Amino acid sequence: MTAEANQILQVREIHTYYGLSHILFGVSIDISKGEVLCLLGRNGAGKTTTMRSISGLTPAKEGKILFHGEDITHISSNKIAKKGIVTAFAEKRVFGNLTVKENLEIARRAPAKEKKQEGWTLEKVYSLFPILDKYSNRWAKTLSGGEQQMVCIARALMANPDLLLLDEPTTGLAPVVVNDISQQVKLLQREGMSILLAEQNFLFAKELGDRCTIIDAGEIRFTGTFEDLESDESIMKKYLTV
Numbered sequence: 001m002t003a004e005a006n007q008i009l010q011v012r013e014i015h016t017y018y019g020l021s022h023i024l025f026g027v028s029i030d031i032s033k034g035e036v037l038c039l040l041g042r043n044g045a046g047k048t049t050t051m052r053s054i055s056g057l058t059p060a061k062e063g064k065i066l067f068h069g070e071d072i073t074h075i076s077s078n079k080i081a082k083k084g085i086v087t088a089f090a091e092k093r094v095f096g097n098l099t100v101k102e103n104l105e106i107a108r109r110a111p112a113k114e115k116k117q118e119g120w121t122l123e124k125v126y127s128l129f130p131i132l133d134k135y136s137n138r139w140a141k142t143l144s145g146g147e148q149q150m151v152c153i154a155r156a157l158m159a160n161p162d163l164l165l166l167d168e169p170t171t172g173l174a175p176v177v178v179n180d181i182s183q184q185v186k187l188l189q190r191e192g193m194s195i196l197l198a199e200q201n202f203l204f205a206k207e208l209g210d211r212c213t214i215i216d217a218g219e220i221r222f223t224g225t226f227e228d229l230e231s232d233e234s235i236m237k238k239y240l241t242v
């Protein structure tokens, strides 16, 4: 297989705006099939905007985004989700007045036709997040922040993504919960899920990621292995809060 054929996502020099505010300046990112790429950067660096550009919520004005080699830059967010890019955003999007089970069931989408495996079911999601099985009939709003974050990730899985965008899954969570989520993401990784993981938590990211890329003020400042990053203290200090 060529390197190109092995890539699930190619973000090429994108520029993204909110109204007249120019936020992303030529951002490029590549993700291979089955890779967990960490997008690191301080608060306000452009991580969420990058994810919004990929998912079509705030489309890029310039540049290109290819998914399985297909240009999706100007496709609607709904169609992009159907093609298999699903986001679990930091602002936890659970429906508080629905039960955990209902939250999961309404998020279910059949896997893309060309896929042979059965995909994610309630049962499979519950085996990854046993606590959600236990609380299956509770209103989502009665769950803790960490549990709601799990509902959020579980909902994304129910949509059967090919590429999962995880936007700061650990922000605001207690260390013990961060550890749970870390284990769950590791299991997904072992299943071969391709993931773009936006994080400010360097140590959490390092546990999970294959490679990382650093964004600052809307520009990519580094892409490489965690080893390379750690050996360059100046980059660490300049762009990350460690």
Ligand SMILES: Nc1ncnc2c1ncn2[C@@H]1O[C@H](COP(=O)(O)OP(=O)(O)O)[C@@H](O)[C@H]1O
Residues within 6 Å of the ligand: 018, 021, 023, 041, 042, 043, 044, 045, 046, 047, 048, 049, 050
């Ligand atoms: N809806 C918006 N309108 C205008 N500016 C925004 C909006 N959302 C985010 N921004 C700005 O875009 C920049 C990048 O934000 P964001 O992508 O959310 O960063 P991160 O996710 O890395 O914290 C910040 O300067 C932020 O203030």
Ligand SMILES: [Mg+2]
Residues within 6 Å of the ligand: 047, 048, 049, 090, 167, 168
């Ligand atoms: Mg963000």
